Amino acid sequence: MDALKISGLVKKYGDFEAVAGLDFSVREGEIFALVGPNGVGKSTTLKMISTILTPTAGAISVFGLDTVRDAHAVRGMISYLPEEAGAYKNLSGHEYLDFMAMVFLRDSRKAAEAAAYGARLSGLGPRLGDKIKTYSKGMARKLLLARAVMIRPRLAILDEPTSGLDIVNGYEIRKTIKELAAGGMTFLISSHNMTEIEFLSGRIGVINKGRLLACAAPAALKAQFSTEDLEEVFVRLTQ
Amino acid sequence: MNIFAVLLRKEIKELLTRQLVISIAAMIFVFYVIGKSVGSHSRASGASNSIVVMDLDRSELSARLLKAMGGGKTPIKPSAFTDIAPAMAAPEHAAENSFLVIPVGLARSVEEGRPSRLEFYSRFRKDASGMGPAMAASRIRKVSALAAAEASAYALERKAPGLPPAFLRDPAPAEEYVVIDGRTEKVPLGQVVGFIQSQSYFFPIAVFFIVILSAQMIMTAVATEKENKTLETLLSSPVDRRLLVLSKLTASSIIAAALSVAYMLGMRSFMGGITGAAESASASAAAAGPALAKLGLVITTQGYLVIGLSVLFCILCALSMAFILGILSEDVKSIQAMLMPLMMPLMISYLMPIFIDLSTAGWGIKALLYAIPFTHAFMAPQNVMMGNFARAGWGIAYQAAVFAVFVTLAARLFSGDALLTLRLRLPGARKKAAAQ
Ligand SMILES: Nc1ncnc2c1ncn2[C@@H]1O[C@H](COP(=O)(O)OP(=O)(O)OP(=O)(O)O)[C@@H](O)[C@H]1O
Numbered sequence A: 001m002d003a004l005k006i007s008g009l010v011k012k013y014g015d016f017e018a019v020a021g022l023d024f025s026v027r028e029g030e031i032f033a034l035v036g037p038n039g040v041g042k043s044t045t046l047k048m049i050s051t052i053l054t055p056t057a058g059a060i061s062v063f064g065l066d067t068v069r070d071a072h073a074v075r076g077m078i079s080y081l082p083e084e085a086g087a088y089k090n091l092s093g094h095e096y097l098d099f100m101a102m103v104f105l106r107d108s109r110k111a112a113e114a115a116a117y118g119a120r121l122s123g124l125g126p127r128l129g130d131k132i133k134t135y136s137k138g139m140a141r142k143l144l145l146a147r148a149v150m151i152r153p154r155l156a157i158l159d160e161p162t163s164g165l166d167i168v169n170g171y172e173i174r175k176t177i178k179e180l181a182a183g184g185m186t187f188l189i190s191s192h193n194m195t196e197i198e199f200l201s202g203r204i205g206v207i208n209k210g211r212l213l214a215c216a217a218p219a220a221l222k223a224q225f226s227t228e229d230l231e232e233v234f235v236r237l238t239q
Numbered sequence B: 001m002n003i004f005a006v007l008l009r010k011e012i013k014e015l016l017t018r019q020l021v022i023s024i025a026a027m028i029f030v031f032y033v034i035g036k037s038v039g040s041h042s043r044a045s046g047a048s049n050s051i052v053v054m055d056l057d058r059s060e061l062s063a064r065l066l067k068a069m070g071g072g073k074t075p076i077k078p079s080a081f082t083d084i085a086p087a088m089a090a091p092e093h094a095a096e097n098s099f100l101v102i103p104v105g106l107a108r109s110v111e112e113g114r115p116s117r118l119e120f121y122s123r124f125r126k127d128a129s130g131m132g133p134a135m136a137a138s139r140i141r142k143v144s145a146l147a148a149a150e151a152s153a154y155a156l157e158r159k160a161p162g163l164p165p166a167f168l169r170d171p172a173p174a175e176e177y178v179v180i181d182g183r184t185e186k187v188p189l190g191q192v193v194g195f196i197q198s199q200s201y202f203f204p205i206a207v208f209f210i211v212i213l214s215a216q217m218i219m220t221a222v223a224t225e226k227e228n229k230t231l232e233t234l235l236s237s238p239v240d241r242r243l244l245v246l247s248k249l250t251a252s253s254i255i256a257a258a259l260s261v262a263y264m265l266g267m268r269s270f271m272g273g274i275t276g277a278a279e280s281a282s283a284s285a286a287a288a289g290p291a292l293a294k295l296g297l298v299i300t301t302q303g304y305l306v307i308g309l310s311v312l313f314c315i316l317c318a319l320s321m322a323f324i325l326g327i328l329s330e331d332v333k334s335i336q337a338m339l340m341p342l343m344m345p346l347m348i349s350y351l352m353p354i355f356i357d358l359s360t361a362g363w364g365i366k367a368l369l370y371a372i373p374f375t376h377a378f379m380a381p382q383n384v385m386m387g388n389f390a391r392a393g394w395g396i397a398y399q400a401a402v403f404a405v406f407v408t409l410a411a412r413l414f415s416g417d418a419l420l421t422l423r424l425r426l427p428g429a430r431k432k433a434a435a436q
């Protein structure tokens, strides 16, 4: 069974068609990356998969369940990290992880376990005791990322997960994502970082103006355009 | 160009947003509505501004008093009645609220150096509001000053040696009686007027601030979660969305309930001060207390409970409306402007009763005011004092219904796309967004 299957997906904001008919699927344990220029509908697609927006047309199924009809069951399997998300500024890192673990797992023993795991994943150490408003952008992003995967969702939906992180932290996050995927977690990410995409993803979907232009492994795309540079593929595809 | 002028122009441009202009326009509209209805109200109500005088003495002195009082701005209407009660009940005096009785033997008392009195009666309805009572009080103050001067002159002309100066200064001091619902009590007019005014100014303004405060609180909470996108995270979680709405409303309701309890306690101690309960208040207030109580101007414990309930539902209504406005706000910054739809009815229901005596207002004004759920909280103290618990109860029921409607609407908005896509943009903002 596919972890994610999208067919004929359309989203309109008023008259404006942000997503104009997408079809693709993601296998379990795969890391799938959506790439494309700014404002082409990547985040909109991720929000529909995360059940917080309703598709205008088409269907999304997550592990066989429809995101509209079985929204509640889908929410129990996914974890969504919005782009440029914030956290509750007056909570400490620990309090935030505890709260979120409880919201998603609703079982205090499981939640405590998840929060402890999240604390380790975040790599923030003693700073977790400080209020989130004192964190730098990168620290907050690491906390949010840890929050997204600590509950061990079957499908993690991460919108630009490493934006704002320095090279070392970005590298560590990528390594963690790869390890978790090896353990069976499925990832759908969006990114503007070609190095990251090449390192991480099994397949990438290039979209422009709400449509899928290509969907293949990075190596296959490079071969198709006979270049060694994924960025060149991207530029030629989207022009 | 001078650098200061450049800076000044930039500051003004920043401040003079479309939102501000719309807010100002809305404010003008509110005052226009109030002004219009005040105008038509004062034409329609035709409340009398004269004093009915019953001269029972029919002496040279009483004639002079009548003449002296007639020299002021207040019209004096002589009346042939010989007793105050039938005079007040008479149909030709139905619109009159100020009466003066010049007692028999006034002239003789003054001539013999015995203090006499002038009896002023002021009639109010218990649900009186607006400027009327204060104006009546000032009318009586002016007329009694004229009468005192004339009576004093009369006594001095008689050159009574050995009489105390205090007597000569005011041989027939004014005695003030207040009539409410047919009950007459000798009580300083100022006390009663102060009490009535506290009903229409002081209590509503406290409610007004509590409402604004809690509305801002919940709007900021919703808009902040929206802006930080913490809301998106919560919405993608398996938590029931109705619980998310409920928890936010409950949290602000708890704070709102604490506020209304504080309000009730404040009101109680304020009333304690006026009606001079157990605690020692000022001497005159303590003396007036029993009289106010006899006039029926007291609130029982159940009364306080009803008022508190009404204030609570008023706040709940505001919270549920503010919740929706918070959902529609683009970000935290736009809250000030988004508060406008809540401010307008609040201002109308606060300001209108100050300028208009609701007890005599037309049905159009009443319908407008009672349609606004906040009015019922503002009116609760008066309803309770009049013993009109049914009306207070219906008010609370209406508030509860409005609350239910808005909570349902909020929950519906919260579980759809609208939360992320629907925005009440003001005209200026939309153009800018389209240009991007
Ligand atoms: N709430 C909304 N209302 C109206 N239009 C919207 C809304 N959200 C997004 N859009 C429009 O939909 C289009 C797609 O937006 P989306 O956020 O999905 O882009 P994106 O691919 O994630 O871009 P980026 O790489 O910059 O994050 C854009 O043109 C955007 O202006």
Ligand SMILES: [Mg+2]
Residues within 6 Å of the ligand: A042, A043, A044, A083, A159
């Ligand atoms: Mg995006």
